[in-house]
Amino acid sequence: xxxxRNVAVVGFAQAPIVARDAHRIATEMLYGQVRAxxxxxxxxxxxxxxxxAGSADxxxxxxxxxxxxxxxxxSWPAKPDLHLEMDASFAAYYAxxxxxxGDSDTALVxxxxxxxxxxxxxxxxxxxxxxxxxxxxxxxxxxxxLQASAWMARSGATDxxxxxxxxxxxxxxxxxxxxxxxxxxTADELAKTxxxxxxLRQGYLPPVGESAVCLILxxxxxxxKMCDRxxxxxxxxxxxxxxxxxxxxxxxxxxxxxxxxxxxxMAGLARAADVDVVELCATTPAExxxxxxxxxxxxxxxxxxxxxxxxxxxxxxxxxxxxxRLGEAFRxxxxxxxxxxxxxxxxAIAHGAQGHCLQQNVxxxxxxxxxxx
Amino acid sequence: MSASEPPxxxxxxxxxxxxxxxxxxxxxxxxxxxxxxxxxxILGSKCSRTGKVFVPPIVASPESFAPCDELVPVADRGIxxxxxxxxxxxxxxxxxxxxxxxxxxxxxxxISIYALVQECAPEAVRxxxxxxxxxxxxxxxxxxxxxxxxFRPTGExxxxxxxxMHRL
Numbered sequence: 001x002x003x004x005r006n007v008a009v010v011g012f013a014q015a016p017i018v019a020r021d022a023h024r025i026a027t028e029m030l031y032g033q034v035r036a037x038x039x040x041x042x043x044x045x046x047x048x049x050x051x052x053a054g055s056a057d058x059x060x061x062x063x064x065x066x067x068x069x070x071x072x073x074x075s076w077p078a079k080p081d082l083h084l085e086m087d088a089s090f091a092a093y094y095a096x097x098x099x100x101x102g103d104s105d106t107a108l109v110x111x112x113x114x115x116x117x118x119x120x121x122x123x124x125x126x127x128x129x130x131x132x133x134x135x136x137x138x139x140x141x142x143x144x145x146l147q148a149s150a151w152m153a154r155s156g157a158t159d160x161x162x163x164x165x166x167x168x169x170x171x172x173x174x175x176x177x178x179x180x181x182x183x184x185x186t187a188d189e190l191a192k193t194x195x196x197x198x199x200l201r202q203g204y205l206p207p208v209g210e211s212a213v214c215l216i217l218x219x220x221x222x223x224x225k226m227c228d229r230x231x232x233x234x235x236x237x238x239x240x241x242x243x244x245x246x247x248x249x250x251x252x253x254x255x256x257x258x259x260x261x262x263x264x265x266m267a268g269l270a271r272a273a274d275v276d277v278v279e280l281c282a283t284t285p286a287e288x289x290x291x292x293x294x295x296x297x298x299x300x301x302x303x304x305x306x307x308x309x310x311x312x313x314x315x316x317x318x319x320x321x322x323x324x325r326l327g328e329a330f331r332x333x334x335x336x337x338x339x340x341x342x343x344x345x346x347x348a349i350a351h352g353a354q355g356h357c358l359q360q361n362v363x364x365x366x367x368x369x370x371x372x373x
Numbered sequence: 374m375s376a377s378e379p380p381x382x383x384x385x386x387x388x389x390x391x392x393x394x395x396x397x398x399x400x401x402x403x404x405x406x407x408x409x410x411x412x413x414x415i416l417g418s419k420c421s422r423t424g425k426v427f428v429p430p431i432v433a434s435p436e437s438f439a440p441c442d443e444l445v446p447v448a449d450r451g452i453x454x455x456x457x458x459x460x461x462x463x464x465x466x467x468x469x470x471x472x473x474x475x476x477x478x479x480x481x482x483x484i485s486i487y488a489l490v491q492e493c494a495p496e497a498v499r500x501x502x503x504x505x506x507x508x509x510x511x512x513x514x515x516x517x518x519x520x521x522x523x524f525r526p527t528g529e530x531x532x533x534x535x536x537x538m539h540r541l
Binding site for chain 1: 389391392393394395397401404431432433435440
């Protein structure tokens with residue numbers, strides 16, 4: 001593979017995930033995070049060459065809402081800017097590409113959105129095709145339940161196993177100051193909760209959450225000055241699958257599998273299991289198990305640690321849950337994960353997803369050392 | 374009709390209605406701005422670096438990127454910096470045509486707000502004209518933009534262009 005530029009995550013700030021911020025609008029939530037991320041790096045906004053964001057105007061209910069966000073990402077003097085109607089982890093991918101293109105050395109990546117102000121199930125229904133899928137009222141919970149059914153039928157996984165996994169993530173969430181669900185609970189308790197959509201119980205699913213997130217990327221030469229322990233991006237890949245749910249095997253994630261293989265190859269690693277920490281953007285326990293299979297990970301193993309932050313099961317702010325995974329990988333490698341830090345973490349995988357049933361996947365492989373010399 | 378035969382009448386379109394309800398918060402700064410309108414007070418926020426005052430108040434200066442955490446009252450009068458005369462009805466707005474939509478730089482503010490200018494002939498409105506807010510009477514103001522019914526000329530001498538060029 002041709003030599004690429006070494007690029008690292010050098011800063012990350014996240015507003016604690018809450019069900020509803022009853023006072024602030026999205027820009028007011030985001031400004032403090034952009035400020036905090038710049039402060040971590042010891043730079044002002046003029047040190048940033050490129051900026052990218054992920055959010056959904058339909059979730060916010062504000063046409064061109066992303067333009068308002070420019071005011072708190074810094075809009076003067078104007079910088080090259082990109083907005084994706086996708087999880088901000090994909091915006092980070094575009095920012096990484098832009099840095100590879102060579103005209104930018106640093107990038108600000110933001111995710112934001114006030115999901116609590118609308119009805120996300122109705123909005124996300126519109127991601128499906130309007131003729132056959134959206135028309136019958138499918139929402140993310142019902143499509144996730146279709147996927148969970150397909151997984152359980154093929155793997156033999158039981159309701160009890162989903163409950164146990166959800167309980168483990170709740171225990172992890174209790175140690176993560178930014179998580180929304182911070183009360184540990186037992187698999188027994190979760191298995192008693194009513195169905196959200198069978199076979200998924202309410203206790204297995206994250207509630208609506210909102211946050212605001214800012215992550216900073218920098219190329220070699222600047223990264224070391226902006227962060228004492230940069231998390232170097234050693235490999236990244238993204239794959240998109242069919243929108244038509246019936247057109248793919250929902251019990252598998254072919255996209256996550258391929259993206260993982262390509263990202264690992266770029267990183268020079270043989271197996272996903274060779275990393276210390278994995279952060280998966282899985283919004284149901286079944287999705288997490290499907291991703292583990294796709295990546296070749298032992299969901300029940302202790303190393304690599306999977307979702308030590310608790311993952312999206314303890315806080316799922318739509319459009320930024322994926323970027324938070326990348327930020328969490330950075331926190332682990334930079335020694336900034338505080339209460340949920342994994343001792344001795346030197347390599348990490350961060351996964352991001354978008355769309356129903358893991359339609360789109362991005363996989364990042366990070367390490368505490370540069371990939372290319 | 375069997376499945377192997379195409380329909381005789383082609384399906385030309387599928388009709389779909391989308392209904393998306395929202396419940397917005399005003400925002401930390403805008404909530405205080407709106408509440409102050411009840412007391413006939415217009416609040417701006419002051420940039421901690423440049424001292425510029427933004428109306429309505431915002432959390433940070435898009436120009437300097439510094440926080441604007443001090444809320445300051447500005448005057449309910451100012452200068453028409455630019456304007457247009459509307460001759461076409463706008464959906465949802467029942468104002469007699471033609472009317473003037475103007476950009477008004479309030480005294481003490483560094484950016485202008487949009488406002489209706491009434492109580493004069495549209496052709497009499499000009500850049501630099503001094504105007505003042507006409508408020509709803511006491512007891513009728515609810516903390517909304519409509520608490521200011523419109524702006525009207527004060528009759529003071531016009532402001533010279535140089536005094537508001539940076540606030541267009």
